[in-house]
Amino acid sequence: MSGARPGPALAVPAFAGLAALALWSATGPAALALALVVLTALAGWGAVAALSARGTAGTGLIAPLALGLVVLVAWEVLVRAFAVPQVILPPPSVIAATFAANLPTLWGDFVQTILKGGLTGYVIGCGAAFLTALLVDRYDFLRRGLLPLGSFMAALPIVGTAPILVMWYGFGWQSKAAVVVLMVYFPMLVNTVAGLADTSAMQRDLMRTYGASWGSTLAKLRLPAALPFILNGLKICTTLALIGAIVAEFFGSPTLGLGFRISTSIGALDLGMVWASIVVAALAGTAFYGVVALIETRVTFWHPSQRR
């Protein structure tokens, strides 16, 4: 590939043109469609390679979008060209149409699963873990007794408690929130305790020479030092919260919620709806994570991991 490399001026339009051509070929012979998809992927590769070789600004954003476009085009074209049954894999256009046609239903599911179940549990679980971490940090006995258990529990398949909690708290969102509380509690606890311990002896000694109390040492030194860890824990927990809220619905739910929608739509072989629900879950997960990551960059801008 060394030597004659096409410049972006050639590669990018070629990529766009081939993608359009591939989409157009979806109704034609399958072999042609396949060939065009492969060409599109190669052109996409070439375009990204050309852009990154030039060091064009924004390549970091364009490259993943190009890959996403290639995947979507290949999915759409191949599913239609090879006439894959919709009960196995619906093309993206059908999913988008289902999504648009069922916005109110999906919004209701979103509110039920993400806002009521996921977010409530997330706030309660992370809050409780934070308070426990303060206690654990204050009393060395608890640190030695509780922390090994906490890190052990953090590795366990806590989703397994979902059937029990659904039995206790009923089919409503409360049981989902309870599952989420259990799922986020231990990772958050372990992260916060690790963060609170992340000060050097010299820093603590300095606070002691100032005659600082436990409270002001905590507020002025250890909490700020722990912030990167706390926010990292909060970031990890966003995903766990959504997993907990959705899986718990497989064990019983009212007639709305993303997990409910997924399992009933599968029963009805309405794969478009399943995928639309998954799109909602994916968008919610990404947005949730993005918000916490944004808070992280704002709050802990001083930390080495945030430097560019």
Next chain:
Amino acid sequence: MRALGPVLVVLLALLALWYAAVPVMNVQETLTRAERAGAVIEPASAVERRDMASIGLALRNAGQLGEAWSLERPRLPAPHQIAAEIWASTWDEEVNGRRGIVQSGSFSNRSLVYHAGITLTATAAGFAIGAVLGILLAVGIVHSRVLDLSLMPWAIVSQTIPIVALAPMIIVVLYSVGVQGLLPKAIISAYLSFFPVVVGMVKGLRAPDAMQLDQMRTWNASSAQVFWKLRLPASVPYLFASMKIAVAASLVGAIVGELPVQQGGLGARMLAGSYYGQTAQIWAALFAAAALAALLVWFVGWLERRTLRAMGGPA
């Protein structure tokens, strides 16, 4: 050994708390049974009792709660009931049961050993697929700028998506094209364990600093030599750290994958228990899953120690 004392104390405290919680959680059922047996219960009407807080009800009828720890289908089984269930569905079932391994030559399909075995095979298969694919992809990402630019952001985004939401669909779709049994569960496991390995491995392969890379260059090392002699050895600690996360994730994947198709496994056992109100069975399956998770993470840790020792690192 110094560390063991506090852990034991905390464990005992949790156990005591559990025993104390049992009568409160089971108060309704216990009082109903006591009433049938002829005891006098404080608010005599069952409807009135239903609307009362459990703690208040338990305190007012403290004398009648003796049966709470031995109910048939408790809301919260006592620890010894769960221990009895675990014993009955492992050793007792296998050794004394008609379908057990002693009398029939194969593991009984009512025993936790059998179901844990199913889950373990799916987890192991999924983890192997996921780890191998993850390592290969990480090598690709480190060596190709295009892959790095276009794939890595998606790898990170995919971490934020609740992938288990896909699990029932993957199972059903694969089932409808004729793939069933171990493979669909293994695919979900692989999917969950795949990305932690990619992220950890990319980090590890990039761990050698500029000075080490320059040193390789002064030796005129080819990029294959740089890979085998510098990048790969440097990535091993990162690889094992992420594999510990990945193996726990793939166990979750296998359990969730067992929910939609009732063909054995700890997940199926939990769901069956939740359908029939067999709480002790759910708890027993839960403890079996916990033991399995601990075993898997310990195994990866053991591999890590062996490998690092073989590489001449600190044992």
